[in-house]
Amino acid sequence: MTYRAALNDIRFALNAIVGAGRLAETERYADATPELVDQIVEEAGRFTTEVLAPLNTVGDRQGSHLKDGKVVTPDGWADAYRQFWEGGWNGVAAPAAHGGMGLPILLQMAVSEMMTSANMAFGLCPLLTQGAIHALEAHGTDEQKERYLGKLVTGEWTGTMNLTEPQAGSDVGALTTKAEPAGDGTYKITGTKIYITYGDHEMAENIIHLVLARLPDAPLGTRGISLFLVPKYLLNEDGTPGTRNALRPLSLEKKLGIHASPTCVMSYEGATGFLVGEENQGMKAMFTMMNDARLGVGTQGVGIMERAFQQALAYAQERKQGKPVGKQHAQKEMVPIIEHADVRRTLLHMKALTMAARGLCYDTALHADLSMAAATEEERAAAKARVELLTPVAKSWSTDKGVEVASLGIQVHGGMGFIEETGAAQHLRDARIAPIYEGTNGIQALDLVARKLPMQMGGVVRAYLEEVVETADALRATNAPHLVTIADRLKTATEQLGRATMWIGQKLASGEIEDALAGATPYQSAFGTVAGGFYLAKGVLAAHKAGDESPTAQTALQLARFYAEQELPHTEGYCAAAMSGADLVGVTAEQLAS
Amino acid sequence: MTYRAALNDIRFALNAIVGAGRLAETERYADATPELVDQIVEEAGRFTTEVLAPLNTVGDRQGSHLKDGKVVTPDGWADAYRQFWEGGWNGVAAPAAHGGMGLPILLQMAVSEMMTSANMAFGLCPLLTQGAIHALEAHGTDEQKERYLGKLVTGEWTGTMNLTEPQAGSDVGALTTKAEPAGDGTYKITGTKIYITYGDHEMAENIIHLVLARLPDAPLGTRGISLFLVPKYLLNEDGTPGTRNALRPLSLEKKLGIHASPTCVMSYEGATGFLVGEENQGMKAMFTMMNDARLGVGTQGVGIMERAFQQALAYAQERKQGKPVGKQHAQKEMVPIIEHADVRRTLLHMKALTMAARGLCYDTALHADLSMAAATEEERAAAKARVELLTPVAKSWSTDKGVEVASLGIQVHGGMGFIEETGAAQHLRDARIAPIYEGTNGIQALDLVARKLPMQMGGVVRAYLEEVVETADALRATNAPHLVTIADRLKTATEQLGRATMWIGQKLASGEIEDALAGATPYQSAFGTVAGGFYLAKGVLAAHKAGDESPTAQTALQLARFYAEQELPHTEGYCAAAMSGADLVGVTAEQLAS
Known part of the structure; x- marks a missing residue:
């Protein structure tokens, strides 16, 4: 049940996989030297392992509750949150001008991964605050920022995102929460929002809600949505929290997982709000968040995979069952189940997926950094497109893959995996929300196919696939054992993906x-x-180029x-499924119900 | 949240897919006419839909509990159980000589599938009783049967299987429960068994535990295990339950799912047991069960898929979000999400897997019937091997696939899928046990590869794959639209499987x-x-041969x-993964922990 930050793997992903060193060569991130990055990763590892991980089980069992109109978080939560923000963990990538460390988003992702591994329900709170910071930074007035x-940025206050309403989930444009000008430059916000993560709690002095709502006579759909800042406590002149605003948590959802994270139904009852950005431009701001x-x-997803993997590995080393193949009768003693090939295969499967997804998320973060920090406009634009x-x-x-790996983790435990006491099942329950929130994975797929593939007439995806092929070719050119096989498999798969990409491109074009x-x-x-x-x-x-033969590099080779x-x-x-077309799914509800 | 037995699909699987009609042509199952089978399916549909399904949610929420040393099942459970056995549902395939209907196992599977769809936790109890019936029928003395x-068979009493001990899970041979001869032909059973499904409850007058234990000086491992019948209440001379035996439930596991099914830690404290079969031959009897x-x-797995599918389909018809592609701005009204291609794809995916798995399970059951009922010794042997x-x-x-489909069902619900109230999450929690119990799926894979593929020098698997190819060829020969594509894809896949089968065969041989x-x-x-x-x-x-153009047949074509x-x-x-060999998984725990 214990968690230890996977420092070596995280370092390998930062350095060997995505080349984080590049960032320190930019002006913006000149301070982010490999030494500093390493030190922060190590300290985050200590904090998450020692402070957050021990609260994961109690969080799941106690959950958050609504009592007398307030959300009560589990034992130890408030204290851990204080340690979190006092330790400066909230501001890793936040702008220095507002008190953050101004370090790369990449580093923040590494910290965020460890927080999820240690305690996913806890880590959600800062994740939402980050979104609020970015939205205000990009779209807020100077006074709002001030x-x-x-x-x-410090995390003394937390932030929320208020999009969803009962009738408006994936279809954000269907929302009906109203914002009426109060005549003094502020707005009266009225409506009910659902699925508001950490919509209320007492861990912070104030909560800054960012709320999507409609002005009177706003156009229909997403083009008539504006963004408002609605604090739980309106600020006094001196900036301290003052009068309670007209908003409250109505109820908390009883969920499959992340029990400690309060998922609120929020009621805005003429609450005072401040317009963020321009009228009817709320979707743009919301997309920033x-x-x-x-x-x-x-x-x-990466964080929960790492946690599930560590727990399964520990169990597989400890649990003894069976004898080695061919020695069933000769050997008296049972062996740890990790000695059985199928269990090792499962563990490798889990770890390979974890490292692969880590590389993908870190590389995305690196390019988010480069989109601001790269030397030329052209490089910045290319990074942004990436x-x-x-x-x-x-x-x-x-x-x-987070769900898949958490499920495999249960399987490694056999019967014990199904018993809640073991903790393996919590990871699956927790992991299951991630394919749903912040846009279901189906919505992501539509975004990828309909919005992202057509970017620059397919040039963005083409450039990416070319880079993959270049890596495969370079790997092949080493002529090193195993590397050639990896290269060939990667190239074949990339060619298949390329064909499916072309097919989709042609369908879109026609x-x-x-x-x-x-x-x-x-x-x-x-x-x-x-x-x-x-x-x-x-x-x-x-690793091959650097002559790195460390244990981590050797394991990374095995994973690859x-x-x-x-x-x-x-x-x-x-790819075959991707190219099977609409006719294949041309059924009616009646036919499905037959 | 409602369930309606999928009568048309079940009939299609029985008739078109596995050809259940063949059974009525045998002497043993001459009574199992298509009309009778259909009638029983329909009645079972009514019983499961009306009596069992409404208890599924209450079962999950209340769960079973231990109170004053007794297991208390959820509200309504005992009454539903009485309706179950009084309706004769327990004895569908049980021998007529002992009061059963003597109908095919295939029919019993169809009933069992509906019971799981309606209420998986409830349906588990009879599943275990079936195992006890078969073990006693095959290995019990005449007096025990009597x-x-x-x-x-009636279900007035229920049965359990007691294999697992804390140190003996997949490695059954490691069990240590003792059986000492009492001198009067009976044995004193002492030990602790875990994961005993319905190990205690008050729904039946008696519970017949079948317990694996070791005689004094028995050989080590699985060769020293014997099977004992250990009733909760010892029988009086007249066969009625009498003295309470020295056994009791110590505790119940708190599990991820199937909350209503009491998973007991059972303590046998010198309980009186009766040897079933021969000394040290317990594993053979246990394998029967x-x-x-x-x-x-x-x-x-099939049952839970059907339930998850029905719930997702109902939600997809009811939930409105978004506009049709290309009409986002022109159309005001949102459409039911089933009108979005990705949702339909997901539903088809769920239903296609359900029907495919149904065919597989039903065909296995059909051959279990044929292994007893076929006309010739040769046919019976071939069916048994199959x-x-x-x-x-x-x-x-x-x-x-049950886990996968239940998870897809959650995804169709979006955020609502993660809220327990909806019920979609229960199906995933319930489904997650099935890959674990009765031998983990990893154990099944070892059984398939190491025991089943080598049967008759590979002849059994070869015969199966040849049948698949024959079906593909016959489908191709129809020259009908779509059928040719299905045939080609099936043939290609079967050839790939054939190569992997050969590869494994060669590895085993060498x-x-x-x-x-x-x-x-x-x-x-x-x-x-x-x-x-x-x-x-x-x-x-x-369906093509029969000219069946019913809605069910048309949907079946779409699924295929x-x-x-x-x-x-x-x-x-x-197949590529299957043939990647042991070197690929040659890592140590230290390397994995790097």
Whole structure:
């Protein structure tokens, strides 16, 4: 049940796989030297392991509750949150101008991954605060930044995202919460929002809600949505929390997992709000929050995989059953189950997926950094396009695999995996939300296919696939044992993905949109599968070039081999499904109900 | 949340896919006319829909509890159980000589599937009783049959299987429960057993425990295990329950799912037991129970898929979000989400897997019937071999897919899927046990590869694959639209599976056992994938030949097409993994922990 931050693997992903060292060569991140990055990773490892991990089980069992109109978090939560923000963990990538450390988003993702591994329900709270920081930074007025950003950056105050309403989930444009001008420049916000993560709690002095609502006579759909800042406590002149605003948590959802994270139904009852950005431009601001949050959720997938893997590995070393093959009768003593090939295969499977998804999420974060820090406009634009392409894949593939790996973790435990006391089942229950929130993985697939593939006439995806092929070619050119096999498998899979990408591109170009969308989900799986193989290959190539023969590098080679032989061959199956067209799914509800 | 027995689909599987009509042509099952079978299916549909389904949610929420040393089942449970056995549902396939209906196991599986769909936790109790009936029928003395079988067949008494001990799970041979001769022909049983499903309850007058234990000086391992019948209440002379035996439930496990099914730690404290079968031959008797139970668990996979599918379909018709592609701005009204291609794809995926697994489990059951009822010794032997080959696949593939489909069902619900109130999450929690109990799916894979493939020098698996190819060829020969594509995909996948089967056969023959076992799990997935496609194809072919153009047949064609284009292409990926060998998984715990 214990968790120890996977420092070596995280360092390998940062350095060998995504080349974090590049960031320190930019002006913006000149302070982010490898030494500083390493030190922060190590300290985050200590904090998450020692402070957050021990609260994971109690959080699951106690959960958060509504009492006298207030949310009560589990024992130890408030104290841990104080240690979190006092330790400066909330501001790793926040702007220095507002009190943050101004370090790369990549580093923040590594910290965020460890927080999820240690305690996913806890780590959600800062994830939402990050979104609020980014939205205000990008779209807030100077006065709003002045009054709110500092406290959000330290984490003394927390933030929320209020999109969903009962009738408006994936279809955000259907929301009906009203914002009426109060005549003094503020607005009266009225409506009910659901699924508001950490919508209320007492761990922070104030909560800054960012709320999507409609002005009177706003256009229909997403073009008539505006964003408002609605604090739990309105600020006094001196910036301290003052009068309680007219908003409250109505109820908490009883959920499959992340029990400690209060998922609130929030009622805004003429609450005072402040417009963020321009009228009817709320979706743009919301996407600023959401895109960050999507990468954050992808990283949750990585974090929960790491936790499930560690627990399964520990169990497999401890639990004794059976005898080695061929010695069933000769040997008296049972062996730890890790000595059975099928159990090792399962563990390798779990770890290979974890490292692959880590590479994908970290590379997306690195490009988010480069989109601000790279030397030339051209490089920044290319990095931004890369982030846009990879975000839906990082979110969906990492979280789908998060569920798969957590389920495999249960399986390694046998019967004990089904008993709640063991803790293995909690990881599956927790992991299951990630493919749903911040845009279901189906929505991500539509985004990938309909919005991201067409970017620059397909140039963005083409550039990415070319990089994958270049890596495969470079790996092949080493002529080193195993590396050649990895290279060949990667190249084959990339060619398959390339064909499916072309097929979809042609469908989109010829207006056969339904054909393109019908296979969006398997296409996304194919893309994630290849991307995962790409990052494992990159790590192996970098280690080979550097002559790195450390245990971590050797294990990384084994993971890449395993992935190349057991995961990459599935690319073709996904691609075939991606290209099967709309006719195949042309059934009615009546036919399905037959 | 409601369930309606999928009568049309079940009939299609019975008739078109597996050809249940053949059974009525045998002497043993001459009474099982299509009319009678249909009538029983319909009545079972009514019983499960009306009596069991409404208790599924209350069972999950209340669970079973231990109170004053007794297990208390949820509200309504005892009454439903009485209706169950009074309705004769327990004895469908039980021998007429002991009060059963003597009908095919196939029919019992169809009933069992509906019971799981309606209420998986409830249906588990009879599943275990079936195992006890079969073990006693095959290995009990005439007196044991006389005294116990009748009440087990009616279901007035229930049965349990007691294998597992804390140190003896998959490695049954490690068990230490003692059986000491009492001098009067009975034995004193002492030990602790865990994971005893319905180990105690008050729904029946007596519980017949079948317990594995060791006689003094028994050989080590599985060769020193004997089977004992240990009733909760010892019988009076007249056969009525009398003195309480020295056994009791110590505690109940708190589990991820199937909350209503009491999973007991049982303590045997010098309890009086009766030897079943010969000394030290307990494993043989246990396998009689277990093989039946394995097929029963596979069928649970089918049942839970059907339930999850129905719930997702209902939600997709009811929930409105978004606009049709290309009409986002032109149309004001949101549409039911089933109108989005990705949602339809997900539902088809769920239903295609359900029907495929249904075909696999039903065909295994049909051959279990034929192994007793076929006209010639040769046919009976061939059917028995087929059952042995298919049982691990039916168990593992159907339950793996059960978890996958239940998870997809959550995804269709979006955020509502994660809220317990909706009920979608319960199906995933319930489904997750099935890949674990009655032999983990990893154990099934070892059984398939190491025991079943070598049967008759590979002749059993070869005969099966030849039948699949024949079906593909016959489908191709129709030259009908869609059928040709299904045929081609099926044939390609079967050839891939054939190559992997050869590869494993060669490894086993040359003593490279670890190589064969390292890929056992992906091989099993490949086998299940092809088998699923085979059964869908068989259904389509039969419907085509019969000129069946009913809505059910048309939907079955759509399912087969979907499966052929989206599932069968994964066979190659699984086969590649199956043939990757032991070297790929040659890592140590230290390397994995790096």
